[in-house]
Amino acid sequence: MIKHILKLIWNKKGSNILMVLEIFLSFLVLFAVLSYVFFNLERVNKPLGFATEDRWMIMLDNVSVMDSTEAVITIQNLKRNLLAEEEILDVSFTPSIAPFTNNAWYNGTNDNGFEMSARVVPADIALENVLDLNVIEGRWFIEEDAAAGYKPILVNKNFMDKYYPGKTMIDSTIQFDGENKIVGVVDEYRYPGEFAEDHQMVFTRRDYTENKDFILLKMKPGTETAYEEQLSQIVNTTTKSTGSVIHSLAKRKVDNSRESWLMLIALLSICGFLCLNVALGLFGVLSYAINKRKSEIGLRQALGAHGFDITKQFILEILILAGVSILLGTFFAIQIPILKITEYPDVFFYKAIGYSTGIILLLVFTCALFPSLQAARITPANSLHED
């Protein structure tokens, strides 16, 4: 049976090669798009690790350029004045490494050959409460840390998984830009946004008076945006400036991801259109080709083939063609994870190859089914009569 079909395919190699080429290209396009989509979707599906609803952010204008004593007094006043407001539940001050910014501070250390690198997030005591950070082990910074004889740090789960897998390091001292005592582990804090890649992180304690760039606010649930004007007046009078800018974190989250989502949706719809286009084309070509092989079908039926045999023959024919194209495509696609051409994890590429294979086979099968069923209904009387 298979041998017979292979012979039939070989006999029509001219037009079959075009079809193989087309399916092969569709496979490559699907593979590329799906790898990209899977990679990004995995990141989006991970939790951000911090709350954005009813959280506001104020970008301060001139505190960072005041002289140090003046800055400390201004920030202390700011905190007092803000906390006095009924709408504001808690206040945290951060440097420019803040939610939905691309600012990052990398630091690395090489402790006798043990290399570590991480993003450093300087944080004050209130940050955990303001952003609802999830401390899964140990504790967040406490007031006593200020006077303690050690440098307290928290790390994130990613950091533990990478450098100390399976261990608990609470109260251990590690070398990271000097000696530090790990007091807790934070689940996740992907502050640059939903599409941000995972990273090892180290939270260092920094008193709020030293953080002069951003204020994060935990607002009373349901605070109206109209309150912003009043809030900006409080900030502006306290800092004697006029340039502060207020953002809602929930809105920043949406704005921040918009371009990435747009890219994903555009790619997926273009890819979907290409598949539809190819499917329609295949359908047309197949129904035309089968129509042209009426006498062959008639002969087979006259010799006793059932309708099912005919359907099976045509579907197998096209599935073999698709199989060849997919093998060819997989050969090229698999080079990317094998040769480690990119730094992305291999699993997405294998997943993409799997899904592309499935989609192509399904597509080809559906396109072949209808014309093949039609072919099975051809009667020898009709088809052999024509010639």
Next chain:
Amino acid sequence: MITNYIKLAWRVLSRNKFFTFITLFGISFTLGILMVIFSFLQSELGTDQPLTHKNKMVFLDHLTLRQVMRDTIYKIDTTFNNSEMLLDSNMEVKSRGSMTWNSSMNNGIAEDFLSNLPSAENTTVMNSNSLNDVYVNGVKITIASLYGDANYWDILDHQMIEGRSYDQAEFESAAKVICISDKIAKSYFGTDKDVVGREILIDGKNLKVVGMYRYQGKFVPFVSPDAVIPYTILDVTNQDSYYHGFYSVLFKLKNGANADNLKEEISEANTLIPLDHPSKPPGYNEIVFDPVTYNELFANAIYADNDDKSKGLTIMTWVLITLLLFFILLPTLNLINLNVSRIMERSSEIGVRKAFGAHQGNILSQFIIENIIQTLLGGILGLGLALLLINVVNKGGHLGDVVLTLSPKFFLYSFLATLLFGVLSGLLPAYRMSKLQIVNALKENTI
């Protein structure tokens, strides 16, 4: 002749509705999406206003302070010579890593060391990262304003709707003036008519509107600020240091000068800057400038290589070309496939034409013209689709503030793409048809 071909093409199209649908669907979608991509590239990287001088622009975003840490490594080899031990030591100095600090620069650096380069016709110093909240009747408007000098208006060719841009004298005297975009005029004043002479309160200062220009949404902030203000009204003494501050520099190339030369001149200007200013953070011992052209700036936003700023553009260009190629290749193959399998449908027609003396070239051109007519029809449908998509994108603000525009060039490119698509997808089937022997062509079917 041509009218005959058109008539024939029309007949063929209306003969088999299903095939016509498949063909036109493929063509119109492909061309429609191609047109949207063209429109995007055209509005971001074309030379429409205000980017008239785009190809002459060189941008220097920041100043990098760098300290390369070096380690001296001693190696001692022990060798035995006639059972006598010899020590051979050598040392090598290797870079152990470096510490860099990137930030936009102090306007003083820009004015003193970068404003008179031989290949630059004009230079503007600006800060395009400034946001200001203003409240109008309790509603917040966030204004992304650009603080710049008077040269800004020479390098970026904004279309003035009302009034004028501020001039050098106003810039030097720190006049409290502002040029706003029509977008801000509408949200702040509620109208974009007669706004010149009115006042706008930004950053605690009452600024007089002297001009209003058309807002053209772009990804690059300095091309489409909401408002432009002379930076002399700001207090420039409170910047980070003698080196770092709030400002970036945009250069306009002299006529006939080479962008690479200008980039080199900018990079080499680092040697003129003293490294011993007391405000310099300790440790750093080198200043690095890495200027980019406009296209490189755009490409670096998507893919940036920190060591070589021009690499991003090369990579992005190739990625784009490959993507477009794949995107066009698939529907083309689809169309070829469809056409090739349908040759026989018209074999009798070809047979008759050949029997009456038509040459292979005649047949070839007939089918190619037919195919071009078909693609042009699909192109028109695609154009409709593209206009619809562009409208949806612009109305819905799906690209943020970026506005897709249509220009004569866009129509020209789209037409060329359609033509190319038609010829490419028609060539192989037409060639096959034209090679058909009369006997075979007439034998297969009855007329």
